[in-house]
Amino acid sequence: MSEFVGTVGAVPEAGDTMLGLREMELNFGPQHPSTHGVLRIVLKVDGERIVSARPDIGYLHRGTEKLFETETYPMVIPHTDRLDYVAAATNNHAYVLVVEKLLGLEIPKRAQYIRVVLDEMQRISSHLLWLATAAIDLGAITPFFYTFREREVILDLFEDYCGARLTLNCMRVGGLEEELTPGWIERLRAFTEDLGGKIDEYEELLTENRIWKDRTIGVGILKTDRCIAWGVTGPPLRASGLAWDIRRAIPYECYPELDFEIPTGKNADTYDRYLVRIAELRQSRRILLQCCDWLTANPTGEIRGKVPRVIKPPAGEAYASVESPKGELGFYLVSNGGNRPYRLRVRPPSFINLQALPEMARGHMVSDLVAIIGTIDIVLGEVDR
Amino acid sequence: MAEDAKDAPAAPAAGEPAKPGVPAPATPAAAATPKATPAKAAAPAKAPVPAATDAASEPLVVALAAAVPGAVVSAKKMASQTTIGIAPGKLVEACRHLKDKETFTFLVDLTAVDWKERDPRFDVVYWLHSFDRGNERVRLRVGIKDEQACPTVAGVWETANWMEREVFDLFGISFEGHPDLRRILTWDGFQGHPLRKDFPVEGIDTGAAIYPDRYPEGGGPAPDDKNRKTVS
Numbered sequence: 082m083s084e085f086v087g088t089v090g091a092v093p094e095a096g097d098t099m100l101g102l103r104e105m106e107l108n109f110g111p112q113h114p115s116t117h118g119v120l121r122i123v124l125k126v127d128g129e130r131i132v133s134a135r136p137d138i139g140y141l142h143r144g145t146e147k148l149f150e151t152e153t154y155p156m157v158i159p160h161t162d163r164l165d166y167v168a169a170a171t172n173n174h175a176y177v178l179v180v181e182k183l184l185g186l187e188i189p190k191r192a193q194y195i196r197v198v199l200d201e202m203q204r205i206s207s208h209l210l211w212l213a214t215a216a217i218d219l220g221a222i223t224p225f226f227y228t229f230r231e232r233e234v235i236l237d238l239f240e241d242y243c244g245a246r247l248t249l250n251c252m253r254v255g256g257l258e259e260e261l262t263p264g265w266i267e268r269l270r271a272f273t274e275d276l277g278g279k280i281d282e283y284e285e286l287l288t289e290n291r292i293w294k295d296r297t298i299g300v301g302i303l304k305t306d307r308c309i310a311w312g313v314t315g316p317p318l319r320a321s322g323l324a325w326d327i328r329r330a331i332p333y334e335c336y337p338e339l340d341f342e343i344p345t346g347k348n349a350d351t352y353d354r355y356l357v358r359i360a361e362l363r364q365s366r367r368i369l370l371q372c373c374d375w376l377t378a379n380p381t382g383e384i385r386g387k388v389p390r391v392i393k394p395p396a397g398e399a400y401a402s403v404e405s406p407k408g409e410l411g412f413y414l415v416s417n418g419g420n421r422p423y424r425l426r427v428r429p430p431s432f433i434n435l436q437a438l439p440e441m442a443r444g445h446m447v448s449d450l451v452a453i454i455g456t457i458d459i460v461l462g463e464v465d466r
Numbered sequence: 467m468a469e470d471a472k473d474a475p476a477a478p479a480a481g482e483p484a485k486p487g488v489p490a491p492a493t494p495a496a497a498a499t500p501k502a503t504p505a506k507a508a509a510p511a512k513a514p515v516p517a518a519t520d521a522a523s524e525p526l527v528v529a530l531a532a533a534v535p536g537a538v539v540s541a542k543k544m545a546s547q548t549t550i551g552i553a554p555g556k557l558v559e560a561c562r563h564l565k566d567k568e569t570f571t572f573l574v575d576l577t578a579v580d581w582k583e584r585d586p587r588f589d590v591v592y593w594l595h596s597f598d599r600g601n602e603r604v605r606l607r608v609g610i611k612d613e614q615a616c617p618t619v620a621g622v623w624e625t626a627n628w629m630e631r632e633v634f635d636l637f638g639i640s641f642e643g644h645p646d647l648r649r650i651l652t653w654d655g656f657q658g659h660p661l662r663k664d665f666p667v668e669g670i671d672t673g674a675a676i677y678p679d680r681y682p683e684g685g686g687p688a689p690d691d692k693n694r695k696t697v698s
Contacts, residue, residue, distance in 0.1 A: 139651040144669070146636075147660050151667050182545050185516050309572050309597075312625030323597075330601045397518055399545040400575070400593055400605070413593065415579050426577040428593075436628045465651060 104132055109450065111140050117214060117454070118461030122438070126447060134442040134450065136435055141465035149425040154180055154254060154392040157422065162248035164427060165463040167210050169245075170196075170203040171405040173252040176425075178333060179401035179412040180254045183394035191382035192256035193334040198269070198372045199242075199251055200403070201365040205276070206235040207406035208358045208365075212283060215355070215455035219296045224286050231279050234272050241265060254392055256385030261376070270373045276366050284359060297352035301441040301453040304349050311437040315408025315430055316361065317457065320346035320353040327404035341368050351456040358458075393420050400428075407431050407458055431463040516545040524548060526568065526604060533567065534560045549605040554616065557608055561592070561622045570594040570604065573623035576630060578610075578637045582663040586611040588639055592619070615642040636661040 104127050111121040119140035125132040145164065149157050161176045162169040174196060181188065209228040216224040236246040241262050243251040251257070287293045303313065305321040318325060324343040328336045344360030346353030396418040402411030408430030415424040434457050441453050521527055521543035527550055531538040537560040540551035552560050564570040572595040579589040586609035596602050610616045618641040620626045630641045631650040638659035641647055649656060658665050 139649075139653065142651040144660055147665075147667060183516060185545075310624045312573060312623070325597070331603075395516065397516065397544045398549070398605075399516070399547060400603075402574075409574065411575060411593075413575060413577060413591070424579045426575070428575040432628065433625060436625060 107447070109134075109447075111137075117459065118464075120435075120454070120459070120461055120464070122450070122454075124447065124450070129446045129448075131442050131445055131447060131450060134439045136438055138432075138435070138461075138464050141461045143466065145466045146424075146426060149422050151421065153420050154394075154422065157425065158252065159248065159250045162250055163462060164429065164466060165207075165405060165407060165410070165431065165460045166247060167460055168203045168207045168406050169247060169249040170199040170251055171403055171410060173249065174200055175401060175403045175405070175410045175412050177252045177254050178403065179399055179414045180392065180394060182401050183397060183399045183414055183416055184254070184389075184392070186255050186386055186388065188256045188334075188386045189383035190335065191376070191379060192384045192386070194372050194375050194379075195257055195261065195384065196252060197334055197336065197339070198369060198376070199239075199249070201368045201372070202235050202238065202269075204365045204406045205362055205369075206232045208362050209235075211358060211406075211455075211458045212355075215452075215458075216287065216293075218451045218455045219293065221287065221290070221293060224283055227279070227282055227286070231272075231276065238265065238269055238272070241268075253385065253388075255388035256383070258385075260384055266373055266376050269369065270377075273366055273369045273373065277363070280359065280362050280366075287355070288359075294352060296449075296452055297355060297456075298348075298350060300351040300445060300449050301456055302348070302350045303437055303441050307437070307440065308349075311440070312433045313408070313437050315404070315406070315434065315458075316354050316357045317349075317434060317437075318408070319344060320357045321349035322347050327402055327409055331402065333401070333403060339368050339371050351452050354456045391420055393418060402428065405430060407460065407463070408434055427463075427466060429463045429466060431457075431459040431461075432466075435459050435464055518542045518544040521548050521550075526550075526602075529568070530560060530563065533563050547603065547605060549607055551607050551609070554608050554610060554614075557606075558617050558619060558622065560606070561619050564594060564604075564606075565622055568596065569598040570596045572597065573619070573625050573629075574603070576619075576626055576633065578633045578639055578661075580637060580661065580663045586614070588612070588637060590616050590633065590639065610639055615640045617642050618644040620644055635659070638662060 104125050107124040107126050109122040109124050111119040121137040121140070123135045123137060143163075145160055148160055152160065158173055158176060161172040164172050209232045213225040213228040216222075239249055239251075240246050242265060243249050243259060245251075251259075303311075303317060303321060305318070305323045308318045308321050308323070314325075322345050324345045326343045327333075329343060341364045344357050344364060346357050394414070394416040396416055398413070398415045400411055400413045402409050404410075409428065410430055411428035413426040413428065414422055417423040438453065438457065441457075442450050445453065519542070521541040524541065524543070526548070527538060527541040530550065534556055537552055537556035538550055539553050542549045573592065574595045575591075575593040577591050579591060581587055581589065588610040590608045590610055592606040594604050594606065608616060616639055618626070618630060620630060620641070621643070627644070627646065628650060630644055631646070631648060633639055634641060634644075634647055635649040635651050636659055648654070652660065658670060
């Protein structure tokens with residue numbers, strides 16, 4: 082940990098410690114490169130061993146939920162891009178789903194398939210970004226160059242489709258704004274077919290890499306019952322052995338028609354979470370290929386359902402969620418019948434998964450904390466909102 | 467936000483979700499048609515506009531009412547999601563029952579809604595999930611008065627810890643018995659609770675963090691202080 086930049090303040094404390102040394106309080110972040118944003122963790126360490134880790138968040142709090150209440154329903158969509166800013170499509174999706182639920186809208190099949198395509202591309206790009214940064218945190222710099230090569234293609238496809246690479250703003254209540262551009266599906270198919278070999282390349286670099294295995298196996302274990310107690314969803318939950326995925330558990334859009342598996346791990350450690358995410362890349366690829374087939378066979382059709390000119394859901398409440406790359410991303414909408422949400426709450430998977438960090442980190446070395454922060458896959462824009 | 471007046475909340479009665487049709491002027495189309503929408507219209511299949519219906523006879527609601535007497539205040543169903551109104555005094559008991567006996571082991575979400583003029587002012591909302599009951603979900607709702615403490619469920623589901631801290635921070639609802647009730651998203655000396663409806667959207671200039679020599683520790687300018695300004 083030669084690059085460690087946390088400030089050190091010695092706090093002598095009485096009592097027995099593991100090494101018979103004094104415990105020390107250590108600030109990890111908020112400007113540490115491996116915290117992937119502005120996350121501060123107050124550590125109590127006994128030598129190199131973590132006695133307690135207390136995350137301190139809120140550095141990126143922008144009052145998004147307050148802003149939601151001032152915007153009309155369509156104007157909320159760009160704000161959702163900025164929650165988990167590396168997975169804007171799934172954010173858009175969860176939000177439009179909840180409004181559609183309260184309006185009782187059906188959306189056209191073609192729009193459903195295009196939404197799923199965007200979601201799965203987003204999942205791939207988010208997992209690639211995770212793989213790049215998690216590996217770089219542990220000193221493996223090469224996967225970064227490999228994964229960003231593929232992520233770039235996805236971002237180019239997004240740019241072609243909606244003009245933006247990160248903050249996509251690509252979905253609308255009732256469907257989509259834009260039809261696919263000519264030749265887009267063919268480009269996507271070419272990329273997707275190649276992707277299988279690229280994933281093999283990442284695996285060649287890491288899966289049997291001795292350093293990678295030493296740094297990840299047995300690190301940050303969180304078993305299924307503890308995951309559920311902490312509300313942890315997404316890859317960490319699946320890596321603990323529970324095959325639970327919103328796309329299957331509470332299906333939305335055309336997922337029931339698609340053939341894919343839910344990868345699971347069994348040791349619930351950082352290495353299994355890595356394997357699960359790699360397997361999810363392959364499953365997303367499978368889904369994309371099926372969607373490409375369907376969209377090629379059905380090249381035309383409505384992409385937006387019958388939507389009122391002014392969106393005013395009836396007074397009431399609803400919750401809808403999608404499987405975002407980080408876990409269950411949900412929106413809880415309370416409407417009073419007006420043209421703006423009366424209350425719109427985000428159920429942020431990053432925020433809730435981060436809560437399990439102290440339990441995962443306890444007893445590990447300080448350098449393992451870097452692996453554990455990486456393995457939860459947080460995005461601070463979503464943690465702090 | 468002067469134009470907010472026309473969207474002013476038609477605050478529903480305590481423990482009772484908003485009914486469509488109450489804010490009649492605001493929803494001409496939605497409120498008028500829930501029953502009239504023909505299921506088989508010529509247009510692409512259109513689901514009827516969701517409306518709240520009574521759910522008091524649902525097995526789960528009946529079982530909860532029998533197991534924890536006095537807990538169930540109301541039960542409504544909307545968009546195929548059930549909402550059970552719970553009496554604040556019976557909340558923890560009801561949650562324990564739902565977790566231990568009805569297998570709602572997973573607390574998906576916990577949040578609050580500010581109804582400003584209604585009494586009780588706040589709804590604290592719980593969204594539970596059961597893996598064993600085929601991914602069934604149920605929403606609990608507790609009416610909490612201003613300045614009234616809500617009992618904590620952090621002892622039932624550990625994940626409620628941060629969610630309750632967030633509600634405490636942003637709404638100012640305190641949770642009785644919470645192990646670590648501190649602000650979580652705003653900073654420790656922050657004044658006010660941003661998600662309350664009477665908190666200005668433009669924000670407040672608390673000043674204290676930037677000018678420690680000018681403002682008292684842990685507090686910003688008082689509401690009538692000329693140094694207090696809004697951003698826009």
